Amino acid sequence: MTSLDFSGISTAVDQPETKLTVADDAYRKLRVLILQGTLQPGQKLKFEVLQQELGLSASSLREAFMKLVNEGLVQLAQRRGFSVAPISIEELKDITRLRKILEPLALRDAIEHGDDAWEAQILATWHRFSKIDTAQSDAPGILDDQWSYWHRAFHESLVAACPSKKTMQFRAVLFEQSERYRALSAARRTKPRKKSDEHRKLMEAVLARDSDKAEALMIKHMALTSNFLANVLDATQDSGKDN
């Protein structure tokens, strides 16, 4: 493993709030590296190497690993160390199946409970996201850090008014787990896809408090990446088996 590049990682975009813990900091950095694919599926995560890269002790690094294990991004083999969780069509389908249930659930809740501040936040976030999205859509095959951040922020803003903690938590985990597949999807795409349109329509349905339409659009939106990748990966799976 050659030295990793952290320069483009926007951990700081989040609220700086309370000073981050060392392990938390490492967790965020590692998460980005995994979602980006810099640390590839199946790859072994060695303490010595990453300790040096990130500059922390074994126990703190272990804590960061553990957090990633709980999010399904890292695998732990008892006493045999950690490795980046593998990806597979089956997992993507599994994730998507649940997302098709939980995202609409959260969305309906949010539409029911959302207030003016919620609406305003959606608009504000969409503004930021759409700028990056349109700029980005010219260059297919790249899924950069900023796009990912605002894409997530946008989707989160839509459901932010959902009062169910557990629903939000599970939804967030699944959204996160989908990220690697989105990146993969972007990498395989040849022609640009007008995503901002999908997102705008979805937002409009939500702001119009049209639950049925919002649900339909959301499900359609999720299915797109999933189906596209299922096709692409199915074709590639046998030939390009790396790690």
Added chain:
Amino acid sequence: MTSLDFSGISTAVDQPETKLTVADDAYRKLRVLILQGTLQPGQKLKFEVLQQELGLSASSLREAFMKLVNEGLVQLAQRRGFSVAPISIEELKDITRLRKILEPLALRDAIEHGDDAWEAQILATWHRFSKIDTAQSDAPGILDDQWSYWHRAFHESLVAACPSKKTMQFRAVLFEQSERYRALSAARRTKPRKKSDEHRKLMEAVLARDSDKAEALMIKHMALTSNFLANVLDATQDSGKDN
């Protein structure tokens, strides 16, 4: 905090498989103490005390805490230590709402995919569980370790054939989180309740591959504890506010 009693904790009932890690061992012990209510909701979890009780280092204990945080049994206040997660009617309702979705989902999957071995395992587990359950039902107000273990094992056996990893994972987390409320429910119950009947009917519907009936029974089963507690807690909440 006075010295804790680990004597009755059946960590060993699980598969001994690969030798447990120190942190994992502590995690299991703490989990039981929290589920039993020995460590009460809201209670601060101090390193010094628990380190001594469990005989391990700070970083290992921290790892155990973190795992419990991820399961929602423990709360972490950044740099202010850990405490047992509080319980509330709202949380119970939230948990139950999701369980009403995920348990039937897993159950239908299992009924669809289950083979002979799955059926056999259900029967075997039910045999163990029902023995304890009938013995236990004479003594209301007590929810012992063995009952909890086999109750969980029984419910898990029903859905064991569900091929969806994520569904199983989330379902397990929610089942676990419900455990404290089950214990509370048992503690508040005055007259014995014939639970084994519910469970038997549920099992029969599953083995008969009657998804609709199984789903209906499962939902009814979950609603019982939830509704009972919602009533009891609602009444008590204002008066007996401890921690």
Added chain:
DNA sequence: ATCAATTAAATTTTCGAAAATTTTGACATT
């Protein structure tokens, strides 16, 4: 040559203590 046993090397897990942070309590100020 293949396989099993043994030793050495690499790696993960755990500890005990140091560093950093928060909480408490005493004292002074308005």
Added chain:
DNA sequence: AATGTCAAAATTTTCGAAAATTTAATTGAT
């Protein structure tokens, strides 16, 4: 009395090295 400041105490977080375990290499036997 309420508020603010500062040092001491308590507590959590982090480290660097020791202990335990797994993996790889070496040797010897069939």
